[in-house]
Amino acid sequence: MKMHDAKRIEIIIEAIMERRLTDILIAAGVTGFSVLPVKGGSGRTGQWSRAGQISRAEGMVAVVCLIKPERLDILLEAIFPVLDRHIGVVNITDAKVLRVEMF
Amino acid sequence: MKSVDTLSGDHPLDMILSLAATNLLSPIILCFVLGVVAALARSDLSFPEAVAKGMSLYLLFAIGFKGGASIADHGVDARLLASLLAGVVLSAGLPFVAFGLLRVVTKLSVLDAAAVAAHYGSISIVTFVAATSILQAQGIASEGYMVAVAAAMEAPAIVSALWLLSRTGSDARSMDSALMREILLNGSIVLLVGSFAIGWITGNDGLREIAPFITAPFKGVLCLFLLDMGLVAGRGLMRAKGVISGRVVLFGLMMPLIGASAGLLAASLLGLSLGGTVLLMTLSASASYIAVPAAMRVALPEANPAVYLTLSLGITFPFNLVLGIPLYVAVASAVMGG
Numbered sequence: 001m002k003m004h005d006a007k008r009i010e011i012i013i014e015a016i017m018e019r020r021l022t023d024i025l026i027a028a029g030v031t032g033f034s035v036l037p038v039k040g041g042s043g044r045t046g047q048w049s050r051a052g053q054i055s056r057a058e059g060m061v062a063v064v065c066l067i068k069p070e071r072l073d074i075l076l077e078a079i080f081p082v083l084d085r086h087i088g089v090v091n092i093t094d095a096k097v098l099r100v101e102m103f
Numbered sequence: 104m105k106s107v108d109t110l111s112g113d114h115p116l117d118m119i120l121s122l123a124a125t126n127l128l129s130p131i132i133l134c135f136v137l138g139v140v141a142a143l144a145r146s147d148l149s150f151p152e153a154v155a156k157g158m159s160l161y162l163l164f165a166i167g168f169k170g171g172a173s174i175a176d177h178g179v180d181a182r183l184l185a186s187l188l189a190g191v192v193l194s195a196g197l198p199f200v201a202f203g204l205l206r207v208v209t210k211l212s213v214l215d216a217a218a219v220a221a222h223y224g225s226i227s228i229v230t231f232v233a234a235t236s237i238l239q240a241q242g243i244a245s246e247g248y249m250v251a252v253a254a255a256m257e258a259p260a261i262v263s264a265l266w267l268l269s270r271t272g273s274d275a276r277s278m279d280s281a282l283m284r285e286i287l288l289n290g291s292i293v294l295l296v297g298s299f300a301i302g303w304i305t306g307n308d309g310l311r312e313i314a315p316f317i318t319a320p321f322k323g324v325l326c327l328f329l330l331d332m333g334l335v336a337g338r339g340l341m342r343a344k345g346v347i348s349g350r351v352v353l354f355g356l357m358m359p360l361i362g363a364s365a366g367l368l369a370a371s372l373l374g375l376s377l378g379g380t381v382l383l384m385t386l387s388a389s390a391s392y393i394a395v396p397a398a399m400r401v402a403l404p405e406a407n408p409a410v411y412l413t414l415s416l417g418i419t420f421p422f423n424l425v426l427g428i429p430l431y432v433a434v435a436s437a438v439m440g441g
Contacts, residue, residue: 016285046342046409047342048342050152052150052151052335053155055393055396057399057408058412086400
């Protein structure tokens, strides 16, 4: 079966910034993405966990999307202002997709 | 349990100690202590995030509804509007006091000091809920609209702190419409004000209909919620070792007393009842750990959350819960001749 090249972008960002990030993704034409909860982890300020938390201040979410390779730079430029000053990680991996017309 | 009537003839210090002892041995405080001890002992006891959020939603709904029903029962007077205004002024003004105190007493940066100051102008709704529970146990009535005052005190402190930063030339995110919407329409405020309105509209008939849900289980849920708060506070304290200095801790103990004094003065000017005075003192003495930390992460991402969350939840919240509220009851009783 024929596979097509794509880029998988995974952005782990503070939960409080989720809406701002997804608004930019939609404005940039990325209408397909998934938001996943992050239960806990560890970073420069030490370990953290969502267990028992009621404030959104400390939580993180993972936003995952797949796009065509030629749209990568435009998208990264669009999301950079949201990510710039905040805790988080952006990683991009090469991926293969079956239905290229979906992206 | 000793009521405030039997305490009123005691020496003020005896009264404070007696109230503190009674308070310390109440289920809600013991549950909080259990949470802190379990966290410090590195127990794996924990509440799922959804359960903790569910309990906080329940408590906000119950306290808002009961406050609204109380207003329907007793009616509205000019004091309600004056109390709301006083709440806004206290919330907007206290960050300036906190910021000045932090800059004099501690070595926190301007950014961290402003973020902490915003927390101390805003309020902790759980401390407020605990205070109403303690007042009820002491048989002290309070104005139902204090719930609305609590809601009004959530946001102005954030505006003051950001204004303070703008005056120092620091790089804070401007107060855009998205941030303003998040502050004013955060879930806690919407639920508190909304349930208050429903309680007001439906009155005591509405309250009777849902009393088995919002009255009888209230203290049990509050106990479990404070157990969770104890766990979160204890784990926060362990993570914050070396992050906050002794002087910063001292601020976390001094600022509630300054806030409570301002609340007492405002309540005296407003002519609030003993219960209302204690609640306004408690609100002014408490520090936010739901709405403001989230707003600070958006507006001041470079400010260190370990500092403001540890101070708010690890220092000031336990202080108010265990010693502060009994102290405010005793002082208000002494000042008002209760």
